Amino acid sequence: MDKDFIARGMQRCSTGKFLLWLFPWVALLIFGVYSAALCLIKGLNQTNMDNRFAFGAWIFLDLTVIALGAGAFFTGFLLYILKMKELKAVINSAVVIGFVCYSGAVVVLAVDVGQPLRAWFTFWYPNVHSMLTEVTFCISCYLMVLLIEYIPIVLKNRKLREIPSMLVFEHELHKLIYVLAAVGTFLSFFHQGSLGGLYGVLRGRPFAFREHLGIWPSTFFLFILSAAAVGPSFILLTTWLVEKISRKKLVPPEALRLLGRVSGMLLSVYVLLKCVDTLIWMNRTSMVRGFVPAQYYAFEPFGEWVLFAELVLFGIVPAAILLVPKLREKTGWLVSAAAMACCGVALNRFVQTIQTMALPTLSFDKFLMYTPSWQEIGAFLMVVAYGVLVYSFSFRYFELFPQERQLRIESAAAKPQHETAVGGR
Amino acid sequence: MISENKGNKKARYGMSIDVDRCTGCGGCMVACASENNVAPANPGANDRKGLTWIRVFKVDNGQEYPNKRSVFVPMMCQQCGEETPCYLACPQQAVDVDPSTGIVGQMPERCLGCRYCMAACPYHARYFNWWDPVWPAGMEKTMNPDVAPRMRGVVEKCNFCHGRWHAARQKAAASGNRVLDPADYVPACVEACPTGAIRFGDLSDASTEVARNSKTPDSFRMLEKLGTEPKIYYMSKRQWVKEIAEAPKLTPQKEPARG
Numbered sequence: 077m078d079k080d081f082i083a084r085g086m087q088r089c090s091t092g093k094f095l096l097w098l099f100p101w102v103a104l105l106i107f108g109v110y111s112a113a114l115c116l117i118k119g120l121n122q123t124n125m126d127n128r129f130a131f132g133a134w135i136f137l138d139l140t141v142i143a144l145g146a147g148a149f150f151t152g153f154l155l156y157i158l159k160m161k162e163l164k165a166v167i168n169s170a171v172v173i174g175f176v177c178y179s180g181a182v183v184v185l186a187v188d189v190g191q192p193l194r195a196w197f198t199f200w201y202p203n204v205h206s207m208l209t210e211v212t213f214c215i216s217c218y219l220m221v222l223l224i225e226y227i228p229i230v231l232k233n234r235k236l237r238e239i240p241s242m243l244v245f246e247h248e249l250h251k252l253i254y255v256l257a258a259v260g261t262f263l264s265f266f267h268q269g270s271l272g273g274l275y276g277v278l279r280g281r282p283f284a285f286r287e288h289l290g291i292w293p294s295t296f297f298l299f300i301l302s303a304a305a306v307g308p309s310f311i312l313l314t315t316w317l318v319e320k321i322s323r324k325k326l327v328p329p330e331a332l333r334l335l336g337r338v339s340g341m342l343l344s345v346y347v348l349l350k351c352v353d354t355l356i357w358m359n360r361t362s363m364v365r366g367f368v369p370a371q372y373y374a375f376e377p378f379g380e381w382v383l384f385a386e387l388v389l390f391g392i393v394p395a396a397i398l399l400v401p402k403l404r405e406k407t408g409w410l411v412s413a414a415a416m417a418c419c420g421v422a423l424n425r426f427v428q429t430i431q432t433m434a435l436p437t438l439s440f441d442k443f444l445m446y447t448p449s450w451q452e453i454g455a456f457l458m459v460v461a462y463g464v465l466v467y468s469f470s471f472r473y474f475e476l477f478p479q480e481r482q483l484r485i486e487s488a489a490a491k492p493q494h495e496t497a498v499g500g501r
Numbered sequence: 502m503i504s505e506n507k508g509n510k511k512a513r514y515g516m517s518i519d520v521d522r523c524t525g526c527g528g529c530m531v532a533c534a535s536e537n538n539v540a541p542a543n544p545g546a547n548d549r550k551g552l553t554w555i556r557v558f559k560v561d562n563g564q565e566y567p568n569k570r571s572v573f574v575p576m577m578c579q580q581c582g583e584e585t586p587c588y589l590a591c592p593q594q595a596v597d598v599d600p601s602t603g604i605v606g607q608m609p610e611r612c613l614g615c616r617y618c619m620a621a622c623p624y625h626a627r628y629f630n631w632w633d634p635v636w637p638a639g640m641e642k643t644m645n646p647d648v649a650p651r652m653r654g655v656v657e658k659c660n661f662c663h664g665r666w667h668a669a670r671q672k673a674a675a676s677g678n679r680v681l682d683p684a685d686y687v688p689a690c691v692e693a694c695p696t697g698a699i700r701f702g703d704l705s706d707a708s709t710e711v712a713r714n715s716k717t718p719d720s721f722r723m724l725e726k727l728g729t730e731p732k733i734y735y736m737s738k739r740q741w742v743k744e745i746a747e748a749p750k751l752t753p754q755k756e757p758a759r760g
Contacts, residue, residue: 119653120614121631126549130619130629190614190629190654197593197611208592208617279727280586280623282748366726366748437623437724439749440560440574444549 108458148174272299340398390420
């Protein structure tokens with residue numbers, strides 16, 4: 077029964093082995109649902125957030141997940157708009173990762189707000205001055221775009237293709253793919269920017285406040301650029317990870333190298349602009365408001381090392397590795413640089429969220445620390461488990477890597493020749 | 502929502518707080534909680550999760566005995582006047598700046614509980630209802646019928662005793678007046694202060710005491726360089742006290758609680 081749903085020519089593990097793989101993730105999902113239910117039923121007193129640490133681990137992880145999920149829109153943009161055909165090998169996987177990241181983030185946000193049933197108020201009484209309004213609108217719309225992009229992947233399933241109406245529907249949806257890619261790119265650019273703007277507009281938090289270009293703070297543009305830079309890196313990283321776990325060749329190496337090259341180029345531009353922005357912020361923006369930048373790094377553990385790690389270790393270093401063709405050829409360097417780039421964006425989101433909250437603004441206020449409660453960690457693990465489960469099912473039953481079959485045939489054809497060559501030696 | 506008071510002269514309500522006169526008795530905090538139906542703290546609450554629309558901080562000059570000096574600083578919503586941070590942050594217009602009074606209002610009935618306004622506030626003057634409000638048996642009889650209690654999961658803050666403003670407006674309307682009698686609209690903390698350190702009034706009316714106080718060389722506002730134009734003016738004759746209104750100095754320290 078299970079075998080009938082697996083695409084022809086694809087090799088997948090036995091049903092028993094698959095169920096064994098699912099078991100720990102289902103257990104984690106149940107634990108996560110319990111944690112989230114506690115927060116929803118008993119209230120946010122189950123978390124370690126407080127009046128000063130109004131934003132905690134959830135917002136930091138949401139921002140990170142959304143930045144990493146940017147691979148979906150940016151790969152679509154590179155493939156359908158800029159016509160980089162090599163990326164056809166990873167686009168389906170990118171869409172699933174994007175869908176998982178965005179839907180997961182929305183679920184966590186629903187737990188994070190005090191009155192989730194009032195979420196529709198933002199659409200009914202929108203405050204046009206609020207960056208959060210822009211984020212809500214764009215993320216909701218983009219999640220719908222991702223859902224529509226995910227449907228054709230599902231409809232390509234072997235069993236579903238036996239239903240003629242499904243086949244027609246899938247074909248019609250596929251015609252829209254260029255429009256969806258364009259709409260997705262537009263929406264993603266906006267909400268990635270708005271997420272950056274959330275902090276850049278906070279004039280009451282000089283650590284986060286930035287100079288404005290037009291109506292947007294510089295973080296608006298930096299968030300777009302950083303998400304576009306690490307999105308392809310995350311696709312590269314996840315593809316490599318899936319290849320390792322499934323022990324299969326899924327994409328040609330050129331596709332991964334191209335992702336690395338694009339990521340490296342964008343990361344270099346991002347790091348350059350981030351350095352310029354940091355200098356302006358240190359010498360002008362913060363000083364005008366009476367805050368000496370050195371004080372931001374006077375509270376351990378947030379010393380100057382944070383800035384160094386963000387700009388150099390997880391910025392310049394991975395960008396340099398990804399820009400050198402010889403290093404890109406070696407999988408170890410390529411994957412390590414992609415992982416470092418992803419860590420860099422996570423650190424940036426951490427700094428924006430947690431360090432901003434921890435630093436005092438009043439002279440008689442204290443530097444505060446915060447450790448998430450097990451319920452907060454559990455609710456986030458719920459999303460991780462959900463993501464792994466959705467991806468696992470998608471990998472097993474849908475064609476996430478269209479060239480997998482071809483690569484398997486090529487590899488099977490090369491094997492006897494290799495064996496002959498080895499045997500003859 | 503607070504609607505524009507058409508036909509009335511526009512006011513700009515504010516406060517002046519003479520910290521040299523504040524004894525730190527906390528009477529203003531008690532009066533505020535009682536007036537605005539702030540429920541007793543949940544047993545699980547700490548000083549970082551409690552509800553204190555007004556909070557008195559003890560601040561010292563950082564020196565050791567015999568040069569150590571202390572001052573008590575009541576902190577509440579500073580009623581920012583220019584580009585109000587919380588107003589610009591709220592995604593669903595649960596924060597409102599009344600153009601007829603200048604008061605920054607909060608509508609808990611519309612609040613999503615996203616807490617972005619709390620992240621935006623440089624004065625940490627916004628509080629989240631982490632628990633359901635519960636009054637011990639019998640204590641609910643002490644509640645103010647003019648103020649609605651707030652539910653779990655929403656943000657609340659000082660609104661210059663909005664219930665009293667409504668009552669004063671109704672009284673003025675009943676007597677055929679459009680302008681409020683200043684004696685009819687006095688927030689609870691002002692009324693309760695035994696030393697008269699807190700004064701309240703219309704900052705746009707030069708004849709009021711609070712307007713005069715705001716113009717004295719002794720007056721200062723918290724984090725004025727941020728450009729939020731707060732309408733709470735603090736007063737002190739001591740220079741080190743005036744300096745507490747500025748950005749934090751380089752004092753690396755970590756404490757589990759504030760205040």
